[in-house]
Amino acid sequence: xxILSRSEIExxxxxxxxxxxxxxxxxxxxxxxxxxxxxxxLAFPERDGDCHIKYGHIAGDPSFVVKIASGFYGxxxxxxxxxxxxxxxxxxxxxxxxxILLDEGxxxxxxxxxxxxxxxxxxxxxxxxxxxxxxxxxxxxxxIRCLRHAMKQTPLTFGLWGRSETKARETANVxxxxxxxxxxxxxxxxxxxxxxxxxxxxxxxxxxxxxAWIRPxxxxxAIGADAPGKxxxxxxxxxxxxxxxxxxxxxxxxxxxxxxxxxxxSIAAEDCAEIGAVLGGKATGRTRSDDITIADLxxxxxxxxxxxxxxxxxxxxxxxx
Amino acid sequence: xxILSRSEIExxxxxxxxxxxxxxxxxxxxxxxxxxxxxxxLAFPERDGDCHIKYGHIAGDPSFVVKIASGFYGxxxxxxxxxxxxxxxxxxxxxxxxxILLDEGxxxxxxxxxxxxxxxxxxxxxxxxxxxxxxxxxxxxxxIRCLRHAMKQTPLTFGLWGRSETKARETANVxxxxxxxxxxxxxxxxxxxxxxxxxxxxxxxxxxxxxAWIRPxxxxxAIGADAPGKxxxxxxxxxxxxxxxxxxxxxxxxxxxxxxxxxxxSIAAEDCAEIGAVLGGKATGRTRSDDITIADLxxxxxxxxxxxxxxxxxxxxxxxx
Numbered sequence: 001x002x003i004l005s006r007s008e009i010e011x012x013x014x015x016x017x018x019x020x021x022x023x024x025x026x027x028x029x030x031x032x033x034x035x036x037x038x039x040x041x042l043a044f045p046e047r048d049g050d051c052h053i054k055y056g057h058i059a060g061d062p063s064f065v066v067k068i069a070s071g072f073y074g075x076x077x078x079x080x081x082x083x084x085x086x087x088x089x090x091x092x093x094x095x096x097x098x099x100i101l102l103d104e105g106x107x108x109x110x111x112x113x114x115x116x117x118x119x120x121x122x123x124x125x126x127x128x129x130x131x132x133x134x135x136x137x138x139x140x141x142x143x144i145r146c147l148r149h150a151m152k153q154t155p156l157t158f159g160l161w162g163r164s165e166t167k168a169r170e171t172a173n174v175x176x177x178x179x180x181x182x183x184x185x186x187x188x189x190x191x192x193x194x195x196x197x198x199x200x201x202x203x204x205x206x207x208x209x210x211x212a213w214i215r216p217x218x219x220x221x222a223i224g225a226d227a228p229g230k231x232x233x234x235x236x237x238x239x240x241x242x243x244x245x246x247x248x249x250x251x252x253x254x255x256x257x258x259x260x261x262x263x264x265x266s267i268a269a270e271d272c273a274e275i276g277a278v279l280g281g282k283a284t285g286r287t288r289s290d291d292i293t294i295a296d297l298x299x300x301x302x303x304x305x306x307x308x309x310x311x312x313x314x315x316x317x318x319x320x321x
Numbered sequence: 322x323x324i325l326s327r328s329e330i331e332x333x334x335x336x337x338x339x340x341x342x343x344x345x346x347x348x349x350x351x352x353x354x355x356x357x358x359x360x361x362x363l364a365f366p367e368r369d370g371d372c373h374i375k376y377g378h379i380a381g382d383p384s385f386v387v388k389i390a391s392g393f394y395g396x397x398x399x400x401x402x403x404x405x406x407x408x409x410x411x412x413x414x415x416x417x418x419x420x421i422l423l424d425e426g427x428x429x430x431x432x433x434x435x436x437x438x439x440x441x442x443x444x445x446x447x448x449x450x451x452x453x454x455x456x457x458x459x460x461x462x463x464x465i466r467c468l469r470h471a472m473k474q475t476p477l478t479f480g481l482w483g484r485s486e487t488k489a490r491e492t493a494n495v496x497x498x499x500x501x502x503x504x505x506x507x508x509x510x511x512x513x514x515x516x517x518x519x520x521x522x523x524x525x526x527x528x529x530x531x532x533a534w535i536r537p538x539x540x541x542x543a544i545g546a547d548a549p550g551k552x553x554x555x556x557x558x559x560x561x562x563x564x565x566x567x568x569x570x571x572x573x574x575x576x577x578x579x580x581x582x583x584x585x586x587s588i589a590a591e592d593c594a595e596i597g598a599v600l601g602g603k604a605t606g607r608t609r610s611d612d613i614t615i616a617d618l619x620x621x622x623x624x625x626x627x628x629x630x631x632x633x634x635x636x637x638x639x640x641x642x
Contacts, residue, residue: 001423003324040361042378042385049416053374053387057363064363066374068387068409070416084416088389088407095370095391095405100421102322 002099002315009103012314013110015149018307022114023279025058025306026247030276030283033059036301048073054301057092063312064092067304069108081105087308099312107311111303113142115247116221117150119275119295120197123245123285124219128196129156134188134208134232135201136162136171139223143199148180159185159195189213200224200232211236216290226298228255233294235260242291243284244272248300257296323420323636330424333635334431336470339628343435344600346379346627347568351597351604354380357622369394375622378413384633385413388625390429404429408629420633428632432624434463436568437542438471440596440616441518444566444606445540449517450477455509455529455553456522457483457492460544464520469501480506480516510534521545521553532557537611547619549576554615556581563612564605565593569621578617 004012028034040053049072057064069085076082083105089098101107131147133140144158158175160182162168168184175182185191192198192213198220200209209220211234220241224232238244238261246252249272253262261267275295277283286293325333349355361374370393378385390406397403404426410419422428452468454461465479479496481503483489489505496503506512513519513534519541521530530541532555541562545553559565559582567573570593574583582588596616598604607614 035363037361037363040358040374040376042356042358042376044378044385044413044416047414049413051385051411051416053361053376055361055363055374057365064365064372066389068411068418070411072414072416075415078415080415080417084411084418086409086418090372090389090391090405092365092370093368093393094396094399094401095365095372095393096401097389097405097407097423102418 001097002312003102004099004311004315005102006104006106009101009106009311012311012318014310014314015146017313018110018310019114019118019146019150021306021310022111022303023118025302026118026276027280028058028276029248029300029302030274030280034302044072054304056301056305058302058305061305061309062092063089063098063309065089065301065305065308067108067301069105083108087304089308089312101308101311107304107307109138109142111307112139112223112297112299113146114307115297115299115303116143116199116223117146119245119247119297120147120199120219120221121150122275122278123243123293123295124197125217125286125289128219129154130195131156131158131197131199132185132191132195133158133160133182133199133201135224136160136164136167137201139201140171141174143201143223144175144180144182145178147199158182159191161185161188161191202232203230204232205229207231207234209233209237211240214292216292219286219293221295221297222257223297225256225296231257231260233257235266238294239266240292241294243286243293245275245278245285245293245295246272247275247297249274251298251300252296256298257294322418323633324423325420325632325636326423327425327427330422330427330632333632333639335631335635336467338634339431339631340435340439340467340471342627342631343432343624344439346623347439347597348601349379349597350569350621350623351595351601355623365393375625377622377626379623379626382626382630383413384410384419384630386410386622386626386629388429388622390426402426408625410629410633422629422632428625428628430459430463432628433460433544433620434467435628436618436620436624437464437520437544438467440566440568440618441468441520441540441542442471443596443599444564444614444616445518446538446607446610449540450475451516452477452479452518452520453506453512453516454479454481454503454520454522456545457481457485457488458522460522461492462495464522464544465496465501465503466499468520479503480512482506482509482512523553524551525553526550527552528555529553530558531555532561535613537613540607540614542616542618543578544618546577546617552578552581554578556587559615560587561613562615564607564614566596566599566606566614566616567593568596568618570595572619572621573617577619578615
């Protein structure tokens with residue numbers, strides 16, 4: 001059995017193959033080739049913590065994956081990271097445990113970044129250049145890294161806004177140390193008005209991005225809303241968008257960015273599509289240069305399956321090569 | 322983080338503390354102090370395999386536990402065990418993974434044996450001596466081991482019946498090598514008629530144990546029925562029993578030994594009780610010497626939590642001692 005630590009996993013990451021794996025996973029999910037049961041959940045209210053168990057299997061895959069991820073929001077006060085996690089890979093032929101990926105939540109951050117990059121690349125204008133990143137946390141960094149990698153042929157520029165300018169500078173410095181220029185933007189409205197691509201990564205409960213700020217042709221990828229009550233985008237903007245794309249439609253309509261517009265009856269499920277269907281040619285993505293497109297990503301187990309498989313492939317290659 | 326292999330786990334087992342932990346877990350579950358979400362499930366029909374994810378938390382416990390257990394029924398043809406499994410123990414204060422118990426299903430076998438022993442000891446007559454074990458698999462052995470340990474002050478005798486006399490002799494030989502005399506019984510009916518305690522451990526889909534064979538005062542612990550369609554006991558016997566006890570009533574009524582009698586309206590939920598309530602003094606167990614008592618055990622995550630905690634306690638003790 002294979003047991004890999006976080007640092008071993010980090011050393012094995014190959015962003016190209018991971019991007020391809022996440023993309024293929026989205027397609028499999030939308031084509032009904034994936035079994036993804038409801039997410040398991042345990043709450044620890046007295047510790048402001050919770051635990052999610054995501055698991056599933058893609059038909060024909062040699063393995064299946066169980067991910068256990070926790071978020072304990074008082075951990076930073078103890079000097080500990082909020083998020084933790086582990087992924088287990090089992091043989092789909094024998095049920096035998098093949099690998100334990102002790103990633104401590106790293107792979108969840110990465111697969112979320114990859115999912116954003118896949119959706120953004122698929123839906124933005126071919127001539128999109130200016131990327132606005134909203135939020136300054138871990139996920140802001142991963143969205144930048146993964147999009148930069150996914151669109152390395154395109155001379156993207158990155159502007160970053162956060163409520164704390166100090167944290168925005170910190171993130172820009174980290175990105176600079178990795179060779180990616182990120183400009184800190186003091187004015188959220190202006191950043192959005194000038195952007196071709198907007199990626200929102202905040203846990204906001206009131207819409208941050210106003211409809212009036214968004215010009216035709218803009219693509220928006222929204223990552224933050226992953227639970228009821230969270231919303232980063234103006235409902236009017238969701239209604240106005242020409243294409244509404246989701247990683248898993250039932251989640252986006254239930255607790256993602258599309259839920260308010262859906263619940264109020266302003267949009268129907270038929271007015272949305274899944275990214276896997278777009279990637280697989282079964283649904284339309286952007287059709288015109290001035291379409292406003294929104295990708296709402298709430299996260300699905302298929303990304304975990306994809307990233308775990310990608311790490312194990314890389315590990316096996318490193319052993320034989 | 323602690324990672325323990327199957328052999329390390331086997332060496333750490335202390336049956337007394339494990340029995341106490343399972344007993345305390347049952348009480349906690351029946352008193353509503355445990356959070357036990359629905360079991361997660363993945364099926365692999367083309368491989369005759371499945372995977373169950375059981376998890377939960379007892380209020381106030383420092384840890385929570387996730388168990389992933391698989392059964393792939395074609396494995397023996399490949400020279401592999403049918404069952405596999407791993408238990409993960411997380412801090413309930415920080416969500417951090419504390420321990421991985423690579424037990425390969427061993428702890429599930431053990432905790433099932435312990436659950437049977439706890440229920441049998443609580444419900445049999447004080448003067449019960451003759452134990453009939455039905456079935457010759459792994460669980461027959463664990464029921465014998467655990468009951469013998471749980472009732473070590475009582476001079477129990479064990480008779481064993483299985484469809485294959487060869488396998489029955491094999492199991493008796495294994496037990497003899499562990500110092501426990503087990504007599505192979507050629508006649509199931511006679512074994513049942515003479516027993517004070519009957520423990521059924523088969524995956525039978527047609528009732529094996531007939532009502533007419535059971536004399537007043539007998540206690541029966543049924544372990545085998547853990548899925549719809551399985552049934553070891555005559556429905557008439559279930560209806561006739563004076564006390565019907567379950568580890569988790571909703572499971573026993575849905576897919577355990579009580580389901581046929583319940584579905585046909587012959588018994589109601591109020592005619593049954595949970596073992597935790599009996600152990601905690603909130604429900605009545607055996608009241609008279611000639612009561613027929615039945616314990617139907619379909620298995621609950623609380624047993625996994627209990628056994629994992631017990632192993633970790635023993636490990637920590639071994640490190641400090």
